[in-house]
Amino acid sequence: MTKEGCLSRGLRSGLCHRLPHSLLWSSTLHSRACFLHIFRPGPIKRAAHKESESEAKADGETASDSESRVEAATLPPSADDTPEVLNRALSNLSSRWKNWWVRGILTLAMIAFFFIIIYLGPMVLMMIVMCVQIKCFHEIITIGYNVYHSYDLPWFRTLSWYFLLCVNYFFYGETVTDYFFTLVQREEPLRILSKYHRFISFTLYLTGFCMFVLSLVKKHYRLQFYMFGWTHVTLLIVVTQSHLVIHNLFEGMIWFIVPISCVICNDIMAYMFGFFFGRTPLIKLSPKKTWEGFIGGFFATVVFGLLLSYVMSGYRCFVCPVEYNNDTNSFTVDCEPSGLFRLQEYNIPGVIQSIIGWKTVRMYPFQIHSIALSTFASLIGPFGGFFASGFKRAFKIKDFANTIPGHGGIMDRFDCQYLMATFVNVYIASFIRGPNPSKLVQQFLTLRPDQQLHIFNTLKSHLTDKGMLTAATEDK
Amino acid sequence: MWELRHRGGGGPGPGGEAAAPPREGEAAGGDHETESTSDKETDIDDRYGDLDSRTDSDIPEIPPSLDRTPEILKKALSGLSSRWKNWWIRGILTLTMISLFFLIIYMGSFMLMLLVLSIQVKCFHEIITIGYRVYHSYDLPWFRTLSWYFLLCVNYFFYGETVADYFATFVQREEQLQFLIRYHRFISFALYLAGFCMFVLSLVKKHYRLQFYMFAWTHVTLLITVTQSHLVIQNLFEGMIWFLVPISSVICNDIAAYIFGFFFGRTPLIKLSPKKTWEGFIGGFFSTVIFGFIAAYLLSKYQYFVCPVEYRSDVNSFVTECEPSELFQLQSYSLPPFLKAVLRRESVSMYPFQIHSIALSTFASLIGPFGGFFASGFKRAFKIKDFANTIPGHGGIMDRFDCQYLMATFVHVYITSFIRGPNPSKVLQQLLVLQPEQQLNIYKTLKTHLIEKGILQPTLKTDGCCGQLVSSSKA
Numbered sequence: 001m002t003k004e005g006c007l008s009r010g011l012r013s014g015l016c017h018r019l020p021h022s023l024l025w026s027s028t029l030h031s032r033a034c035f036l037h038i039f040r041p042g043p044i045k046r047a048a049h050k051e052s053e054s055e056a057k058a059d060g061e062t063a064s065d066s067e068s069r070v071e072a073a074t075l076p077p078s079a080d081d082t083p084e085v086l087n088r089a090l091s092n093l094s095s096r097w098k099n100w101w102v103r104g105i106l107t108l109a110m111i112a113f114f115f116i117i118i119y120l121g122p123m124v125l126m127m128i129v130m131c132v133q134i135k136c137f138h139e140i141i142t143i144g145y146n147v148y149h150s151y152d153l154p155w156f157r158t159l160s161w162y163f164l165l166c167v168n169y170f171f172y173g174e175t176v177t178d179y180f181f182t183l184v185q186r187e188e189p190l191r192i193l194s195k196y197h198r199f200i201s202f203t204l205y206l207t208g209f210c211m212f213v214l215s216l217v218k219k220h221y222r223l224q225f226y227m228f229g230w231t232h233v234t235l236l237i238v239v240t241q242s243h244l245v246i247h248n249l250f251e252g253m254i255w256f257i258v259p260i261s262c263v264i265c266n267d268i269m270a271y272m273f274g275f276f277f278g279r280t281p282l283i284k285l286s287p288k289k290t291w292e293g294f295i296g297g298f299f300a301t302v303v304f305g306l307l308l309s310y311v312m313s314g315y316r317c318f319v320c321p322v323e324y325n326n327d328t329n330s331f332t333v334d335c336e337p338s339g340l341f342r343l344q345e346y347n348i349p350g351v352i353q354s355i356i357g358w359k360t361v362r363m364y365p366f367q368i369h370s371i372a373l374s375t376f377a378s379l380i381g382p383f384g385g386f387f388a389s390g391f392k393r394a395f396k397i398k399d400f401a402n403t404i405p406g407h408g409g410i411m412d413r414f415d416c417q418y419l420m421a422t423f424v425n426v427y428i429a430s431f432i433r434g435p436n437p438s439k440l441v442q443q444f445l446t447l448r449p450d451q452q453l454h455i456f457n458t459l460k461s462h463l464t465d466k467g468m469l470t471a472a473t474e475d476k
Numbered sequence: 477m478w479e480l481r482h483r484g485g486g487g488p489g490p491g492g493e494a495a496a497p498p499r500e501g502e503a504a505g506g507d508h509e510t511e512s513t514s515d516k517e518t519d520i521d522d523r524y525g526d527l528d529s530r531t532d533s534d535i536p537e538i539p540p541s542l543d544r545t546p547e548i549l550k551k552a553l554s555g556l557s558s559r560w561k562n563w564w565i566r567g568i569l570t571l572t573m574i575s576l577f578f579l580i581i582y583m584g585s586f587m588l589m590l591l592v593l594s595i596q597v598k599c600f601h602e603i604i605t606i607g608y609r610v611y612h613s614y615d616l617p618w619f620r621t622l623s624w625y626f627l628l629c630v631n632y633f634f635y636g637e638t639v640a641d642y643f644a645t646f647v648q649r650e651e652q653l654q655f656l657i658r659y660h661r662f663i664s665f666a667l668y669l670a671g672f673c674m675f676v677l678s679l680v681k682k683h684y685r686l687q688f689y690m691f692a693w694t695h696v697t698l699l700i701t702v703t704q705s706h707l708v709i710q711n712l713f714e715g716m717i718w719f720l721v722p723i724s725s726v727i728c729n730d731i732a733a734y735i736f737g738f739f740f741g742r743t744p745l746i747k748l749s750p751k752k753t754w755e756g757f758i759g760g761f762f763s764t765v766i767f768g769f770i771a772a773y774l775l776s777k778y779q780y781f782v783c784p785v786e787y788r789s790d791v792n793s794f795v796t797e798c799e800p801s802e803l804f805q806l807q808s809y810s811l812p813p814f815l816k817a818v819l820r821r822e823s824v825s826m827y828p829f830q831i832h833s834i835a836l837s838t839f840a841s842l843i844g845p846f847g848g849f850f851a852s853g854f855k856r857a858f859k860i861k862d863f864a865n866t867i868p869g870h871g872g873i874m875d876r877f878d879c880q881y882l883m884a885t886f887v888h889v890y891i892t893s894f895i896r897g898p899n900p901s902k903v904l905q906q907l908l909v910l911q912p913e914q915q916l917n918i919y920k921t922l923k924t925h926l927i928e929k930g931i932l933q934p935t936l937k938t939d940g941c942c943g944q945l946v947s948s949s950k951a
Binding site: 209230232233390393 | 661688748843846886912921923931
C-alpha cells in the first residue's frame with residue numbers, strides 16, 4: 001500500500017487529510033500505522049461511525065459561522081480500510097467475529113512490535129516514547145480544533161507545536177544532562193547550554209507567550225484562550241508523563257516493561273473475564289465494563305506480574321540502569337544487579353504453608369514490588385480509562401483518532417498508561433532509590449566554601465551520632 | 477481590610493447569572509429541536525457546546541459588579557466630580573495598599589509568607605469563580621469541593637518540597653515529620669489521585685463537557701497561581717531583597733507608565749489595552765530602571781533584607797543574619813569615558829546587586845506588561861470588567877497581581893541561573909536521606925576535596941572530634 005493510496009483513502013477521513021501538516025511522516029510508528037490503514041473495520045463499526053457523524057453534524061451546524069467547514073469540522077468518520085486480503089479471508093464470518101479477529105490480529109501485531117523495539121535497545125525505546133508522545137499531543141489538539149472550529153485562528157497551530165517543542169526541550173535538557181554529564185562537560189557549547197538551561201528554556205517559553213498575546217484577534221479572544229488552555233493541559237498530561245516514562249526507563253528497562261505489560265494484561269484479562277463471566281456493570285461511564293472483569297483482571301494481573309518479573313529479573317539487560325559509556329559512545333546496560341534482583345529465601349506464612357506444602361520460596365525482592373505495581377495497574381489504572389471515556393463522551397467522539405484500525409488512536413491505547421507512569425516514578429523515588437549520590441557530590445562542589453563547610457560539619461555530626469564515624473575510621 | 481475579600485467574588489455572581497441563561501437557552505434550543513437525535517441528554521451539553529463555538533460578540537455580557545466603596549469615603553468625596561472622585565479613590569486605596577505592604581515587611585518574612593499564601597488563595601478563588609460564571613456550573617456536584625481539594629493537594633506538595641528543606645534540622649528531630657518528609661512525594665501523589673478518582677466518579681451523564689471544562693480550568697489556574705506563588709516564596713527565602721525589588725519595580729512601572737501616559741500619552745500601544753501608550757511604556761521603562769537602581773542601593777545596606785532567611789532551631793524562629801555575600805558589598809567600578817566626562821568622577825562605588833537590578837527592572841518594564849495584556853485579553857474574552865470587586869477602584873486581587881506572575885518566575889530562573897547554584901539546605905536534606913554506606917563514601921570524598929581546597933585543615937591526632945577549620949563556620 002503506497003503513501004498515495006493512504007492519502008486518497010485518508011481524504012475521506014478528516015484526520016488523515018491534515019497529515020501533510022504534521023511532522024509524523026518520518027516516524028516509523030506512523031508509517032506503520034498508515035500501512036495498517038488498509039485494514040477495514042467491520043460494518044458494525046461503520047454504522048457506529050455514521051451515527052457519531054450525524055450527531056457531530058448536529059452539533060456542528062448550530063455553530064454560527066462555520067457552515068462551510070461542517071464536513072471538515074465534524075469529527076471524522078473512519079474510512080473503511082481493512083486490507084482486501086483480510087477482508088476476503090474473513091468475509092464469510094459474521095461481522096461480530098470479523099471485528100473480534102481484526103482487533104485480535106492488530107493486538108498481536110502491536111505486541112510483536114513492542115518486543116522488537118525492546119530488542120533494539122533503550123535508545124530506540126526512547127525515540128518510540130517520544131513519537132508516541134507527539135502523536136498523542138497531535139490527536140488531542142486536533143480534537144480541540146474540531147470542538148472549537150478553530151482552524152483559521154492565526155498562528156495557533158504554530159504556537160501549539162512551538163510550546164510542545166519548548167517543554168520537550170526543557171525536560172530533555174533536565175534529564176539528559178544528568179545522564180550525559182561527562183559528555184556535556186567536554187563540549188564547550190553544550191556546557192553553556194546546560195549551565196544556563198533553565199534560563200534558555202524560560203526565554204523560549206516567554207517568546208511563545210508574547211507571541212500568543214500579540215496574536216489575540218478581536219473577535220476570537222475566547223477561542224484563543226480556550227485553545228491556549230487546552231494546549232497547556234495537554235502538555236501537562238502528555239509531555240510530563242512521557243518524560244517520567246523515560247526516567248523509569250533509565251532506571252532499568254524492567255521498570256518500563258513490567259508496568260506497561262501489567263496495564264496491557266489487565267486490559268486484556270478484564271475483557272476476557274467480562275466476556276465470559278460478565279454480569280454486573282461497573283460504572284455508568286463505560287457500560288461494557290463489569291465487576292467480574294474488574295476483579296478477575298486484578299487477580300490475573302497480579303499473577304502475571306509475579307511471573308513476568310521472575311522471568312525478567314534474571315537478565316542483566318533488563319535489570320541494570322541505563323548508562324552512557326563515554327568511551328564507546330553508546331548506551332550500556334551492564335552492572336552488578338542490586339539487592340532487589342538477587343534471589344532470596346522467604347519464609348512462607350503458616351497459612352499458605354499448609355496449602356502449598358513448601359517451607360520457603362526463593363523469589364526476587366522485586367517480585368514483591370511488582371505486586372504493588374500490578375495492584376495499582378488493575379485498581380487505579382482503569383480510572384485513567386474512565387477519564388478518557390468521559391472525555392470522549394463529553395466531546396462526542398468515538399475514538400481519539402483513527403490511527404490503528406479496530407482500536408482507534410494512539411491515545412486510546414495509552415490512556416491507562418499515563419497514571420501508571422507517574423505512579424512508577426513516584427514509587428521508585430520514594431521506596432527504591434534515594435537521590436543520586438554522584439549528582440549530590442556535583443551539586444556540593446558548586447556551593448560556596450562556607451556552605452560546603454556547614455554541610456560537611458552537619459554530615460559529620462550526623463554520622464558520628466549514628467556511630468558510623470569514629471576516631472579510627474576518620475584518620476584513614 | 478481582608479474581610480472585604482470573602483464576599484467579593486461570590487456577590488455579583490448569582491445576580492448576573494440569572495439573567496444570562498434564558499437568552500442563550502432559547503437561541504440554542506430553537507436550533508436544536510429540529511436536529512436532536514433520540515438521546516435528549518445531549519441537549520444540555522450541546523448548549524454549552526454552542527457557548528464555545530460562537531464568536532465573542534454572541535456571548536451575553538456578565539453584568540458589572542456592585543459599587544463597594546465604603547460610605548465614609550463616599551461622603552468625603554461627594555463634592556467632587558465623578559472623574560476626580562474615581563481618581564481620589566484609586567489614589568487612597570493605592571496608598572493604603574502600599575502602607576500595608578510596608579507594615580508586613582516590618583513584621584518579617586514569616587508574615588510575608590502568609591501574605592503570599594493568602595493572595596494565592598484569593599487569586600485562585602477569583603479565577604475559579606469566573607469559571608463558574610462562564611459555565612453556569614454552580615450546581616455541578618462536588619465541583620467546588622474538588623477544586624479546593626486540588627488546591628490543597630498542590631499546596632501541600634509544594635510546601636513539603638520547599639519548606640521542608642529549610643526546616644531540615646527541625647524535621648530531623650520529630651519522627652512523624654521525618655516519615656512525612658521521606659515519603660512526601662508518594663503521599664502527595666496519593667492525595668492527588670484520590671481527588672482524580674473522585675472526579676471520575678463524580679461525572680454526571682448530562683454534564684460531562686462542563687465537568688471536563690471545569691477540571692481543566694482548575695488545573696490551568698493551579699498551574700498559574702500556585703506554582704508561581706511558590707516561586708515567590710523561594711525568592712523570598714533567598715533574601716527579602718529578591719522579593720521586594722522585583723515587586724516594587726513592577727508596581728513602579730505600573731504607576732510611572734500611567735503617569736507618563738496621562739501627561740504625554742499619544743500613540744496607542746496595543747489594541748488589547750487602548751489606554752496604554754508608547755510614551756507611557758518608554759517613560760515607565762526609564763523611570764523603573766532608575767527606581768530599581770536606587771531601591772537596590774538603599775536596601776543593600778541592611779542585613780535584614782540581604783541575608784537568606786534561615787530557621788534557627790534554638791530560637792525557633794526565622795533569622796536573617798549573615799555575612800553579606802559579595803553581591804551586597806560595595807565595590808568600586810571605573811566609569812566608562814563618556815560617563816566620566818559627564819559626571820566628572822573617576823569611579824563610582826556601587827553594589828554589584830544594582831547591576832542585577834537593572835536586568836530585573838528591564839524585565840519588569842518590557843515583558844511584565846505582557847502579563848497585563850494577557851489578563852486584559854482574558855477579561856475581554858469572558859466579558860468581565862475586573863476579576864472581582866475586592867478592592868474598590870482597583871478591582872480584584874488578581875487585577876493587581878497579573879503582571880507580578882511572570883516577574884516571579886523570571887526572578888527565580890535568574891537566581892538559579894546566574895546567582896546561586898543549588899540550594900544548600902536541599903543538598904543537605906538529600907544527603908541525610910541516603911544510605912549510611914553512601915553517606916560515608918560521600919563524607920570521605922568531601923573531606924578530600926575540602927582539604928585539597930584548603931578550606932579544611934587536615935586533623936592532627938586529636939580526640940577525634942572536629943578538625944581545625946580555616947574559616948569560621950556556624951555551628
